[in-house]
Amino acid sequence: MKASTQRALALLDQCLSLTMTHVKQIQCHLTVSGTLLDPHAATKIISFCAVSDHGDLNHAYQLFHYLPNPSKLIWNTMVRAFAEKNEPIKAVCLYKNMLHIGFLPNNYTFSFLLRACAHLSDISLGKIFHAQVVRLGWEAYDFVQNGLIHMYSTCDCMESARKLFDTSVNxxxxxxxxxxxxxxxxxxxxxxxxxxxxxxxxxxxxxxxxxxxxxxxxxxxxxxxxxxxxxxxxxxxxxxxxxxxxxxxAFLGALDQGRWIHAYVDRNGMELDRVLGTALIDMYAKCGCIEIARSVFDEMPNMSRDVYAFTSLISGLANHGQSGSAIELFVRMKNEGVFPNEVTFICVLSACSRMGLVDEGMRIFNSMSEEYRMEPGVQHYGCLVDLLGRAGMLEEAKKVVREMPMEPDSYVLGALLNACRVNGDVELGKETVEHLIHQSLDHGGVHVLLSNMYASANQWDGVAKGKKGNGREKGTKASWMQLD
Incomplete structure (x- = not known):
């Protein structure tokens, strides 16, 4: 092998400073010199492209197909790369091709395959690999055994995982x-x-x-x-x-400790990726520091601001009386090409409801199915009922409840009952309470609300009825639950 070729290969060991541009230049040199097909050279190039953080798995895969006789090491490298980079199906398919050409798997192969099974949560496939591990005598190897325990644990087969753990020697x-x-x-x-x-x-x-x-x-x-x-x-x-x-x-409202953790993140130069950034946004929002939550969002790299980061801040803004800013952020989210999810729509519809933006709320609700091919769920209908009810559009709210494609739950009926209270419609309120009771969704609070509605309408007989409930037995279609 020429000295220039050896120097080119030596550069591949400098993974931290190399880019794919450099690697492709080295590959061109190896191709021209006729040494690309050398097993050592091919392994070096493919390993960098497939496994390195600066690599390109697709490029590695193309080069892999170009090689006439890839070694077992190269096959294992490709299986590993697909398993580690969340492409488990490709890892399994590659393994089948490896068997087809006559290569037997070794302990390294199985450690990568078991990781792929864990990603897929495919216990049937995992058991097949486990049987092959035993048959070929690789079960005693530590990282194979650890891979088996991890695979069974991920697939929620804790009895099998515990059995392996209890029999493990090392x-x-x-x-x-x-x-x-x-x-x-x-x-x-x-x-x-x-x-x-x-x-x-x-x-x-x-x-x-x-x-x-x-x-x-x-x-x-x-x-x-x-x-x-x-x-x-x-x-x-x-x-x-x-x-x-x-x-x-976030859930305990432990702001001081949350601030300390944020300082630790900054002190150690940790990147605000989508998971960590969203966790900080959520913590500050739930601890009442919405402006700091907004600044964390702005500090996150553009690529990290995904649907969860946007939704967390939209929710925080809406819950802190900044519904207008929440809606603006929703528009920005769409403009930046980030697709909202079901929770995003609940948050932004709630913001529209608080601001009384009926037309905007209706447009956003309709966009779920028309623009995003997402069928609204029961909570989205509840938000719509709340939006219409707060705006005094009680008949429209009642129509939504009547025509929605699923049974209304306590959230929907609670929104309708609240709309009845705001608009003083005692009869519809009574009807709504009956629906809650029919579905065993009633509790003392709805009767207190109903009795208050009677009182507001000067219907004092109804106050007593509202407090007691109705005396019919539970179990019939139009039953009321007896309340003491």
Whole structure:
């Protein structure tokens, strides 16, 4: 191999400073010199393109097809790349092609395939790979066994995951964390915490998995306590741990701790990606600091401002009496090519309702199906009823409830009942309460509201009836629930 070719290949080891432009120049040099098909050279080029953060997986795939006889290492590199870059189906298809030409998988192949199965949550495929692992004798390898535990945990097969864990001879921190994460996805945080406390050695990932688990099931106080314990134990919080802690701060209104976490993010130069940025926006909005939430949104890179970041700020603005700004942000979102989701529409329709913007609200509601091919759900109809009711358009609101394609729930009927109160329509209010009771959605509050409506209309007999409810037994089609 010529010295110039060796120098070109040596450049590929400088992954941090290379770009795809440099790599393509090196590839051209190797092609001209006739050494591109050399196994060492081809492996270097494909590995950079497929695995590096600065690479190009499509380019690697094209080069892979160009090679007449790719080595097993190159096959494994491509399977790994597709598995790691969220293209699990391509990883599995490539594996089938690999078998077809006569290459047998090794322990590395299976570790990548099991990750692909976890992405797909395909337990049937995972069991097939597990059988092949056993048949070919790779089950004892640590990272294969960890991959199996992770795969079963992700597919919610905790019994199989626990069996593998209990029979494992060499449990490392990854083995423990895989099982703990599985119990956290399954909502079994008590079992997860028992395992966590038994871990002989913990790392940042295991601490973060437990913090995230507490936040996911609503144990926010426990999440923050564990976040503090993590730092006392000498571990620096990572991305996942910070997001879990911010979620807890948002629901607890723990502004001081949220500010400390934000300062930690800035101090360590962490990028405000879509997950972290949205978590900060949500925390500040729920803690009453809507202007700081807006500034975090503005600091986020354009690529990170996705539907979740926009929706979080739209919701915060609407909930802080800035409905006009919420609607403006919704328009900006559309102009920037970010597609709203179901929650976005609930937030912006609520903003229209608070401002009495009936025409704008109707236009936005209709755009769900006409522009975005998204069928409105029951909460969207509830927002529409609230919009019309607040504007005094009671007949139109009643028509929406009557013609909506699904049964109205307590949110829809509650919006209609509130509209009845605002507009003083006692009879429609009584009808609405009956609908709530028919669906077992009634509670004391609706009867208090109804009795107040009777009182406002000077119908004092109705006040007593509203407080007591009606004496018919539950179970008949037009039943009322007896209230003491």
């Amino acid at each position: 449990r490392d921190v990854i083995t423990w964390t895989a099982l703990i994460s599985g119990y956290v996805k399954s909502g079994l945080v008590v079992v997860a915490r028992e395992l966590f406390d038994q871990m002989p050695v913990k790392n940042t990932v295991s601490w973060s998995a437990m913090i995230t688990g507490y936040a996911q099931v609503g144990l926010f106080k426990e999440a923050l306590e564990l976040f503090n314990d993590m730092q006392v134990s000498g571990f620096r919080p990572n991305h996942a741990g910070i997001v879990g802690a911010l979620t807890a701060c």
